[in-house]
Amino acid sequence: MERLVTSNLKMGIIAGGQLGKMLIQEASKWNIITYVLDKDEDCPAGKIASHFVKGSNLDFNDVYQFGKQVDILTFEIENVNIEALNKLKSEGVRILPDPDILALIQDKGLQKDFYRNNHIPTSPFRLVQSEQDILKSIDNGDFSFPFVQKLRKGGYDGKGVAVINSASDLNKLLPGPSVIEEKVEIDKEIAAIVARNNKGEIKCYPIVEMLFDPQANLVDKLICPSSITVEQSEKAKNIASEIIELLNMEGLLAVEFFIDSKGEVIVNEVAPRTHNSGHHTIESIVTSQFEQHLRAILNLPLGSTKLKLPSVMINILGEEGHHGNVLYEGLTESMAIDGVKIHLYGKKITQPYRKMGHITVLSPSLECALKKAEKVKQLIKVKSWTKN
Template sequence: MIEKLVTSNLKMGVIAGGQLGKMLIQEASKWDISTYVLDPDEGCSARNVASVYVKGDFNDFDTVYEFGKRVDILTFELENVNIEALQKLKSEGLKIVPDPDILALIQDKGLQKEFYAKHALPTSSFICCENEEEITEALQTGKLAYPFVQKLRKGGYDGRGVSLIHSSEKTLLDGTSVIEQKVDIDKEIAVIAARNSAGEVRCFPAVEMTFNDETNLVEEIFCPANITQEEAQTAEALAIDIIEKLDMVGLLAIEFFIDKQGQILINEVAPRPHNSGHHTIDSVVTSQLEQLLRAILDLPLGSTKLTSASVMLNLLGEAGYEGPVYYEGFSECLAIDGVKIHLYGKKSTRPSRKMGHVTVLSDSVEHAFKKADQVKNILKVKSWEK
């Protein structure tokens, strides 16, 4: 593998060319790896940084299979991929990281929850329902009570496919679902774990997340999280336990709830680079992206030591603006010490679309927040065409 790296013969395929794919490919370019990206959008973020762009649907069996035949190793930046094609490629000897069987489990939120239950991992109580009638019956028989959270078993992301149901007046989502009793949440945190084929595991320090109530998108992520040392150790131990029980190679982001009683509960996992790890590019010795490459290539994992406290802000399209993008206040923000702006290369904006992120570095989270508040007031994602 090292010889291939040195001679630039290694061809790494990335399924989906959004911002995660773009950032992973940028990291791979430091090691002179040839990168292939598959995405249906010719204007996708990764197109201009990949060695080869292939237009195609990552849910189509033939498209994914033929793409896999062109590369030496394959990974992905989202869960919604044709599993059957990946499994056929795996059976023919292609190295796919993470393993398609693990992706199949994580794709389905019902299977995810059943995995936690099987292994006695702490998570909120749940039932799986095929349709609205089963949910209604569970309410009538006392298996379920308001309020609860309905999650579609497949296809949801960035807050989509998730609905908080307070009463019968709220319309249920249409589809096979996981129904969870609402947790009385005190905090939401995340830990990213990496594991290579030798079984070495490293965790990034826990981050804390705040969410926008309207969009259900992450608003701010800060590190170190405002939690006790015991809570941090518990979350890290659970992250290690999960990635080892999955026997997974790659990167696993684990989102946790801390409830009002101080109990740490697993919410969801993602087998890929994650929004909660963007700050690592600027504030950790080894970024989540480099760590994934190390895991993929059977290399020793890197240090996850923090080099700076940080606050990460998602750059979202402003309400009322749609069309060709411009970034109001860009130069003013760069004048603030410790502000790092990452743009995803999306040419067109719309309300709440993820257009980039900003990491604010400082000697403490408190100081970073003060500068982050300045950034929020100054930097706006707008359009030339309102």
């Protein structure tokens, strides 16, 4: 993309959440002109983009008209109107990652078929059309408890997922076409972020380990480097690199894995964009995931993924029982701790478990970083307050 050096490159980002905001912060270093499409005028990315366009990522006309304004189009969310992207692509707009890849990943059923067809290790599954199909399959003995139901489309951050451990959980079944997976006995959850440019250059980041909040079903702590074996780490990196190569994808791909009770590395799902499991890279890796995504979609040389310091990332979530204008507690005390880097997303309204920011704690020792992160976690609270 030689136009990068002309300072006239227009990049569009569909959706204006925190991922879009952090992508724009990197793009501004290269003087890229940024456009953001979002329904919310107060979205995190909207205030720092060169141009904000109000509209829906699901509306054909909104996405199509937005795409006509830019030279290159990317996204920070999978749930985008594919028909509009395909029309833009047919008219010569560069869309990266490609709409065909996005369409496959939007549908968890197609995603699982892709793994099976390409011999990528994943949990056994079957596809169903409705709750009634699930109940019939149980009656017929086609599959048994426990199992996990995932809606084929629209789920994220634990939404659209039901864990069915026994017949008493059948009231949790979700309506709609779904993937039914055997429930994996999980020992650890890990993630790999891998990038690929048009030249076919591929670079994978160090594997991270994820600990989840059981109530919010969101990442509670993200640890880099992970505690898995060298063999498991290399296997995860190789699988992630194989997937992005098979997809012939340009951009950044986050691959989430389970390590089961037998130590096997199993793909859970992927996201074709920057990801919560890569926020620590801003400070702890030579090249952040946001800069790497830009390098990949602009077909520039990929940056180093070398670890600078061990890190622990924690999400800043809205407190239970609080909904409204944002009040942060504990920021000053947390900033007094060496190695603490705070990122606030600028969301105007808090609600329980909403992602309001993240904190990365750096230390020469992972053990020390974990202790500091736990202290910060106790200090920082996101509450609400009432205007007078």
